[in-house]
Amino acid sequence: MRREGPAHVLPDDVDTDQIIPGEYLNTVPDEELGAYVLEGYDAAFSDRVSHGDILIAGENFGLGSSREAAPIAIREAGIGAVVAESFARIFYRNAINVGLPIAEVPGISEHVSDDDIIRVDLAQGIVENVTRDESFQINPLPPSLLDILSAGGLIPYRRNRR
Amino acid sequence: MTDGTIAQQILAAKAGIEEAPTPGEHLTVEPDWILCHDISAYPGMHRMEQLGFDRVATPEKVILAFDHYVPSPNEQTTGQMNVLAEWVVEQGITHFFDAGSGISHNIMAEQGYSTPGSLILGADSHTVTHGAFGAFATGIGHTDLGEVLGTGELWLKVPETHRVILEGELPHGVDAKDLALGLMREFTTKGAIYDAIEFHGPGVANLEIHQRQTIANITVEMGAMAGMFLADELTEAFLDGQAKLPYEQVTPSATATYSSERVFEVEALEPLVAKPYAVDNIDSVASVAGTSVDQVFVGTCNNSSWGDIQEFATMMDGDEVAEGTDLIVVPGTKETLKRMNETGVSNQLIDAGAMIGTPGCGPCFGAHGGILGEGDVCVGTMNRNFPGRMGPGEIYLASPTTAAASAIHGSITDPREVV
Incomplete structure (x- = not known):
């Protein structure tokens, strides 16, 4: 599973209310949530995002509520992967379940600037900053979870196995 | 029971294994209760179908409460609630709490669903609240x-566990929310990601059940998977005659290993706030005293039990809310609201200038019922003050006692200053 694109660098502690504010939770269908991605962090964020872009985040990305709309909004905005120093627990599970590629790389923020080209290879467990020619090990994802992610989430994973 | 921490023992029991599992290990577990609410149940129901299941496997374990959007603010929500109300009948789900019943966590605590040693999986991050009972x-x-x-x-x-030893009693004017915020300062929002926390020590006995709920509830803001108190006499007395499941005390074994251990001096605490825009942005109330307040909100799964409302009302003590400040009080459950009515607290607060809301989550998650405008400052007894959480304004998280002192003065006020 490989993704490559320009980076958007985010700070520590970007919470789920910033990723998708509460007012959209049950009024906006999943496929339209991308239009509001990270609106609570930067109201114009979705205008700056193109298909295949990569999010680089600090520690504790996705803290807060259990809303699955958070990883769905990121996925629907066309973001290829989220690389963070660490993820909040529920966000981590939700991202895998909805098929949003995530990679935990401690210390990554210091090695990436906005618009650097980032390559994420989950199967190999490597994130590369192509612009700076640096590469980093991903904290390994258990094989069972990598399988779910590779299938595109828990729903397609189960469908494939039936 | 196996060896290990409370988390290891409960998860082993619910996975049906004899040996203590290792932190980091993945276990397949059978929960005692599956909790969902009006926001999570609707997509959850669809996900279940998309995953290929027509029927809920264990409807007798499912609890559904309409608590977030009550009363419904728009036609989409009403439509979803109508679908869910039919779905619970179709699926044979009987633990259904309709709009107006209260917040799922408070209902479960009040009605004996939360019991020591039980495993509760809830499609709501504040499910950690039930750790107050040793779940x-x-x-x-x-x-x-x-x-x-x-x-x-x-x-x-299976998580690692931090052990926290609480020493001493809360000083005058300082309440369990200040202890929760003090622990937030200690752990920060990243101090317990994916971990469990156990609360021990002589200080626990001094905490009432609703105060333990406040503390267990905040542990998710530290990143924790669960935050647990050992059941004691107070827990047993609370559950006597109303526990929904037979339960057994779970005690960590002597060989249990912890990733950290810290002693927390409760007596050294002063009234605290979490300033905008992070739950670990802790400072003393004194340091922000005088900040003008547009709205005071008392409620949420962190601070809306009868005990919390009582603390707030006691501090209000017949005073009125300052001009220019709105006061919103949202009791956690219907039972709490009835008790407010029976004891005269409702009238006391209405006379003081309060708006009393339908039992539920209230404006906490920013969808209805008290949204802040640009530049507005709210003192709230909730658990989150993220940017935009309740509209564009600023949220200071504080205790019911500090909230009352601030409502009276129209500015953030140290409750110890109010006689």
């Missing part, structure tokens, strides 16, 4: 909800 209770998302509804089981990673 292992943790939040899940919508696909996980669909999975556990369809199969009756789910994989969980």
